[in-house]
Structure formats: structure tokens, C-alpha cells
Amino acid sequence: MPDPVKRISPLxxxxxxxxxxxxxxxxGVTLSVRHPVNIVSVIARKGKARALAAAMRGMxxxxxxxxxxxxxxxxxxxxxxxxxxxxxxxDQSHGRVIIRIEGPEARRVLCKGTPVDLHESVFExxxxxxxxxxxxxxxxxxxxxxxxxxxVFRGFSESFWEWLTEQAAEFGYQVA
Numbered sequence: 498m499p500d501p502v503k504r505i506s507p508l509x510x511x512x513x514x515x516x517x518x519x520x521x522x523x524x525g526v527t528l529s530v531r532h533p534v535n536i537v538s539v540i541a542r543k544g545k546a547r548a549l550a551a552a553m554r555g556m557x558x559x560x561x562x563x564x565x566x567x568x569x570x571x572x573x574x575x576x577x578x579x580x581x582x583x584x585x586x587x588d589q590s591h592g593r594v595i596i597r598i599e600g601p602e603a604r605r606v607l608c609k610g611t612p613v614d615l616h617e618s619v620f621e622x623x624x625x626x627x628x629x630x631x632x633x634x635x636x637x638x639x640x641x642x643x644x645x646x647x648x649v650f651r652g653f654s655e656s657f658w659e660w661l662t663e664q665a666a667e668f669g670y671q672v673a
């Protein structure tokens with residue numbers, strides 16, 4: 498029996514695969530949408546931050562604010578059960594979109610829209626920041642050498658995508 502709830506990306510009709518922007522042999526960045534992806538928001542309960550940190554070992558967690566995290570690629574009920582009494586958990590899978598930007602010009606594209614210092618000596622792989630880009634609140638994580646993921650609220654994702662492609666156009670970009 499097919500799944501009665503099909504998760505459709507809000508960017509399905511505008512994140513069209515292809516090569517865009519400035520010419521050149523190799524595009525400066527590649528953009529893609531991680532979809533579907535499970536996202537669980539985890540907020541430590543009062544006085545439980547250390548115990549929560551210990552319980553989250555082994556989870557794919559990203560810092561999202563003071564004693565707050567996003568846990569990705571995992572089952573919400575399993576996370577909520579494991580962290581019961583330590584944290585408040587909320588399924589954000591339908592409310593957020595993760596856009597991946599990678600390539601030699603990824604940092605330059607992102608620097609156009611954020612005051613966060615993205616230099617590799619400061620913003621190391623695995624580091625996250627809650628900031629704004631294009632007047633939109635985002636959660637930015639460096640996941641590789643020239644690879645970043647931007648989590649944005651679903652309702653702002655189309656506007657943010659349009660801004661991001663405009664910023665990437667001068668370097669040339671590929672939508673994967």
C-alpha cells in the first residue's frame with residue numbers, strides 16, 4: 498500500500514536541474530535540495546544540558562542555539578524516546594528545507610548574505626550558526642571542505658532559493 502502522506506519539496510518546481518549563470522568549464526557552485534530529510538529540534542530541559550549532551554553522542558546533531566540542536570536523518574519517535582526527560586523534542590521535517598551549496602565559490606556566495614565569518618580557520622567543518630541571509634532566518638552548517646547546508650523555514654524557501662541563485666550566477670552554478 499502506498500504511503501498516504503507524500504512529502505513534496507516546496508522547491509520541486511523551481512529547483513530545476515541544469516547549468517546556469519556565468520560560463521566556464523566548471524561551475525563555481527552546485528546547489529541541491531536535501532529532500533526528504535528528517536529534522537528533530539531538541540531543546541535541553543532546565544539543568545539537563547550535560548546529561549543531554551551525553552545522551553546525544555552518536556547522533557547527527559548540529560548546534561542550533563544555546564542548549565538547542567537539530568538532529569538530522571533520524572526517526573523522531575526514537576529521538577524523543579531516547580531523550581525523554583532531558584529535552585523537549587519537536588519534528589521539524591515538514592517545516593524546514595535544507596539547501597546544500599558546494600564548490601570552490603560556495604563561501605564567496607554565502608559571504609554576500611551573512612555577517613558570519615566563514616573563513617575555514619574560524620568556521621570549521623561541523624560548525625553551525627543561526628543567522629540571517631536575504632532577510633530570512635537560516636541555520637547554516639559547514640559539512641565539508643567547500644560544502645555548506647542551509648536550513649530555512651519552508652515558507653521562505655522559494656524566496657531564499659531565488660536570492661541564492663542570483664548570488665551564485667556570477668560564478669556559474671549547477672542545480673543537481
